[in-house]
Amino acid sequence: MMETLKEGAVALVTGSSSGFGMLTCVELALRGFVVIAGIRRMETQAKLMEAAEQAGVSSRIHTTQLDVTNDAEVQQAAVYIWNRYGRLDVLINNAGTAYGGFIEEVPAEVWEEQMNTNFHGMVHVTQAVLPLMRKQGKGRIIQVSSISGRIGFPGYGPYASSKFAVEGFSECLALEVKSFGIDVVMVEPGAYGTPIWDKGFTQMSTTPGSPYQRMLDKVLAFSRKSAQQGGNPEEVARLVAHIACIKRPSFRYALPRSTRLTIGAKALMPARLFQRILASVLERS
Numbered sequence: 244m245m246e247t248l249k250e251g252a253v254a255l256v257t258g259s260s261s262g263f264g265m266l267t268c269v270e271l272a273l274r275g276f277v278v279i280a281g282i283r284r285m286e287t288q289a290k291l292m293e294a295a296e297q298a299g300v301s302s303r304i305h306t307t308q309l310d311v312t313n314d315a316e317v318q319q320a321a322v323y324i325w326n327r328y329g330r331l332d333v334l335i336n337n338a339g340t341a342y343g344g345f346i347e348e349v350p351a352e353v354w355e356e357q358m359n360t361n362f363h364g365m366v367h368v369t370q371a372v373l374p375l376m377r378k379q380g381k382g383r384i385i386q387v388s389s390i391s392g393r394i395g396f397p398g399y400g401p402y403a404s405s406k407f408a409v410e411g412f413s414e415c416l417a418l419e420v421k422s423f424g425i426d427v428v429m430v431e432p433g434a435y436g437t438p439i440w441d442k443g444f445t446q447m448s449t450t451p452g453s454p455y456q457r458m459l460d461k462v463l464a465f466s467r468k469s470a471q472q473g474g475n476p477e478e479v480a481r482l483v484a485h486i487a488c489i490k491r492p493s494f495r496y497a498l499p500r501s502t503r504l505t506i507g508a509k510a511l512m513p514a515r516l517f518q519r520i521l522a523s524v525l526e527r528s
């Protein structure tokens with residue numbers, strides 16, 4: 244589908260210090276957007292500004308302090324955008340963390356932390372910008388979900404639960420805001436080589452003498468292999484920026500092709516057969 248340049252349109256990207264968020268800021272700026280890059284720790288903004296400098300778009304990217312779990316910062320960011328720019332064309336709910344572990348053993352605080360960032364944080368940012376988008380009678384919200392929002396896998400309980408929540412939320416939201424001219428789009432990447440996996444997921448552990456120890460070894464081997472063989476994160480950033488620019492995007496975009504095929508297989512197969520296949524994939528790791 245044809246992209247149109249978005250000269251002067253305003254986009255807010257959460258989680259812009261690295262990975263998809265950082266690359267998406269640059270891709271959007273290259274397409275003419277003024278980008279508000281939400282950063283939770285301002286001391287980490289150098290990498291983004293370096294990438295923007297290299298692409299020749301640093302004048303179009305403005306960073307703002309935004310921890311999505313901090314309500315005051317979420318409100319401040321929305322007020323700042325409205326006062327400074329008077330418009331918000333696109334919100335990209337990208338900020339996220341990934342925690343793994345076996346459901347029986349994952350401590351309550353890890354469940355809370357996972358849901359706070361990937362789900363509640365995303366809910367609050369969305370709620371904060373909806374009044375602006377409704378006032379202007381248009382807007383697009385792009386949700387960075389995951390293959391883990393469509394398919395559960397052993398050891399991925401906290402992360403998959405948070406992304407399944409994002410999926411349900413987004414299906415409801417799309418129907419609620421359509422009549423206000425606001426569009427919701429899901430992006431569902433498989434494994435890509437960003438820093439997310441090193442920040443916590445691959446450090447998952449079991450309790451001493453755990454009955455899950457053998458499965459943990461398999462899950463870690465599977466996850467390391469997926470991260471190493473993961474695609475180029477640029478591909479996701481380019482897709483997100485493309486979706487921000489086209490007239491009538493689809494509701495869901497899964498990538499790469501192997502992710503589309505896996506999601507398609509789940510939809511077609513009896514659930515027990517699909518579970519047996521997942522178990523055998525893990526066994527072979």
Ligand SMILES: NC(=O)c1ccc[n+]([C@@H]2O[C@H](COP(=O)([O-])OP(=O)(O)OC[C@H]3O[C@@H](n4cnc5c(N)ncnc54)[C@H](OP(=O)(O)O)[C@@H]3O)[C@@H](O)[C@H]2O)c1
Binds near residue numbers: 263340389437
């Ligand atoms: N990489 C993959 O294979 C993959 C696959 C499917 C979906 N995803 C999704 O893609 C999104 C981006 O992840 P990524 O892979 O690009 O990883 P990443 O490089 O670790 O980026 C995650 C970003 O989110 C930020 N963040 C974390 N907690 C935050 C909070 N409370 N408030 C604001 N920002 C916060 C991080 O900031 P800090 O630098 O401060 O930590 C970082 O900027 C996530 O939603 C993730 O679930 C990733």
